[in-house]
Amino acid sequence: MLSLAKNAPQPDKDFASCSGCGLCLLVCPVWRRTHDLALTPLGRAKALQHGANAADIAVSVQSCTLCAACEPVCPEDIGLVEMTLDLRRRLPQPEGEQARMQEQTARPPAPQPAATAVLIPGTALRERPVTLARAQALLARTGKLALADDDGADIALALEAGMPVPKQRLERFLQPLRRARKIIVADGLLLRNARQWLPRAELVSLGVALSGLTTVRRALGASDLYVIEPRAYHADYQRLVKYYDGLRAASGCTFNLDLQRIAIPAAAPTLPQKFGLEAAAGGDDGVQARWILQGRNVTRIVLECMEDAAAFNSVSGLPVVHLADLADDGNRRNNDSRNDNQA
Amino acid sequence: MGTPVVQPGPLGSYAVEPGTVGPCHVAPDALQGIKRQQTNPARWNGPNWDEFSTAVRAHGIDLRETIAARAAFATDAGGTAHGLAHGVVIARSTEQVALLLRAAQEYRVPVTVCGGGLTTEGETVAFGGVLLDMTGMSRVLAIDANALTVRTEAGIFWHSLAEELRRQDLDYLSAPLNLTSSVGGTLGVGGIDVNSARLGCSADQALALQVVTPTGDIVECSDTHNAELFQRVILGYGQFGVITEATLRVRRYTPLRMHYFYYASLATAIEDLQLLDRNDASDYSGILTIMDCAVNVLVAFDSTEREAAFMANWRGRLRGYGELGFGLRMLAHYALRPWKLGEAWYLLQRKRELFPELRRPEYMRDGTMFDRSVVFSRAVWKFWGSRQMVIPDLATSAAKFVEAVERGNAVCRKYFPRYTLYLVGIKLRPEHLAHYEMSCIPPDAEGWAYGCEFEPMLDGRAYSRDYLQSFKNEIYDIGVDMGASYYRFGGMMKGYIRRVFGDAVVDRHLALKRAADPAMILNRHVIF
């Protein structure tokens, strides 16, 4: 009997289950840029089904951006992100990453935050202190909020490479978070994993946390392009597809969603590019951002994820703002603060 | 009738030289004993491959010979035929395809063209030679929103085309319900949708094509320009050229107003479907069976006006029930037949699984279905897709359809515990008669042809290839017996060609093929 598991990726299902339907191609940013089947989940699965090993398909394995767009559309519910990570584990690991993690482990332990909610903003947002301060102020309206001392950026990179994270390093990262009831995470891949590490906490993406606030929702308009961070969205697709459909109905804004309601990533850097081993130009040539904008009549681009700003700035002259910056819109802030609660 | 050229095969057995359709081996009134071609034809064993590969690489063509590159194309959606190409080329431009075909012709290297690869008889599997992956040519070149046309590279998936058209509030006319069939592959075989009873098959949408002939010439063709090539390439199963670009008719996008009616009898449902089609009573129509006693007629509309006209004039004449009425009827039916509880449970499960999938809120707005192809296609893959898929089909005239479907249904019942039938009408365009010759459109159809796909639910059970093939052959035999046609050719189907179309037509097409493709290199396992 066919199961009705709603496209929830099943880790026990691997390349052997791939039927070759090709639905993953339709959403894969690597395929959009290259139109090379070998660089897609289908290509990897078929190669493995016919006797190839990880080394034979290394370029393909490293080209994946882990955006996870392919997972919700795979009718066989294959855990495609895990499949890629498993293959990465079998390849030579990028140099320098272990040292980076050791360096972080050696830092003195972070103090336990006094607040029950913690924000892990990620490197890109930290580099924009004004926007970060706005995000903090907004999120603090629903309760006391602490800023995490440790972004776990090295852990996120290691996860991306399929590298084991040393126990001590993980503990250094998780220890200050253990008492938090709610953790808001900007990095989608970190969020996906943190759900397993901290099963008792409520883990939400920064995008959902901010867009759930009335202040932010009210500032969104019909001529906005709202750019969803794909990794967090696809990791919790069944729930979030409804959430964002509600946001669309309420605000009228356009999303970076395709007809299957899959989030189109704004950039598609490969693993070597993320590790600085290859120039970024080949990976982020604006193809994705241009495709998101094509034929869409919008006047402003609103981002959940600060990393996406560069891609849009390189292909359009439209104002690009972070969700947190919307709080400055209009003078409703004081009135709205009374109403702010998470959707 | 052509004389078959027989020569020793690689294993010392005797294989028929590619490009030959042998005489029919059996008496005209016999169905048993039609010569079954191997599912995996003998592999081309590579004479001249080194010279060929050197030549194409000298032209800058990226010819990939690694296992990883070739394995992606080792089988098609059917999953019963397997073969490896010697090398794979991703189509990148018309000029590159032309260079490749010229070299293939010179060195007599077979070229198998693959679009979405959704064939089920091994048509897109390369048994040696080059696999040409057309999905590398997937750009939309120009959209004319006023003239309602699009010019696109032919490797594009219909779904990707729809994504681009929707940004301009446009949509394609009709396309297969699976998201990943390509424009070029579909124009070559047909393409039916739930609006084909009104708009015709996908191949009928093509206004003009750019084709690379098997000898490597680049030719633009249409009904008025190089018309003979156009007629042969459209619905030509990739025998007469590689479609590299296509100009298609498109339309304004509309969401859909859906209605489902339920029948306990397949014949009654088909009669009602044909009533709707004859009277242009709906914009979309089709039948999906859940079980023999639970048949779903789908009816849908592009506008409230059309929907209202249907409700006023035709709803009352349909003999199907609404969901509640049918549910109550089924309840009574099974209450009186408690020994059939297993069947009732299956029906209930199916309803619980499939129906929500067809009504997912993110694809619905204000009671209309916003993305019909997404909804239906995802359901098709989710509920019917697997590593093996057997989908034999029959296409007949309207008059023969009920009998053909009932006979095919009986074959399904014999072989599988659960199966689904998908039935639609295909409006024929009188001015396209020349396109239809030797195609899935049966020669005796007038006004509409009707197609039925017979799809067993394999449900992860292991069936031998022979078992699946026997099933398919029994369905195909019905077509021979009734003078029908088929959507799928290649593999075992090659043996049917003469019985289905007759010697005169086959020999004429064979002569055309020989003239167009002297080395018989292009898609040689499909028909010729």
Ligand SMILES: Cc1cc2nc3c(=O)[nH]c(=O)nc-3n(C[C@H](O)[C@H](O)[C@H](O)COP(=O)(O)OP(=O)(O)OC[C@H]3O[C@@H](n4cnc5c(N)ncnc54)[C@H](O)[C@@H]3O)c2cc1C
């Ligand atoms: C799950 C499933 C659902 C389906 N649903 C439908 C449906 O609803 N309606 C329907 O009509 N069909 C349906 N089909 C059948 C399938 O969609 C059609 O066969 C499809 O149109 C083929 O498109 P493709 O791109 O996959 O072609 P391919 O399978 O790649 O090729 C088909 C043939 O054309 C040749 N070819 C491919 N590209 C070119 C080109 N550019 N130029 C010349 N020749 C070429 C190939 O060599 C092959 O012989 C379904 C199949 C599956 C597996």
Ligand code: SF4
């Ligand atoms: S995770 Fe993203 S980039 Fe990787 S295969 Fe899936 S869709 Fe493509």
Ligand code: SF4
């Ligand atoms: S969507 Fe899943 S089953 Fe389909 S080709 Fe991709 S990996 Fe394979």
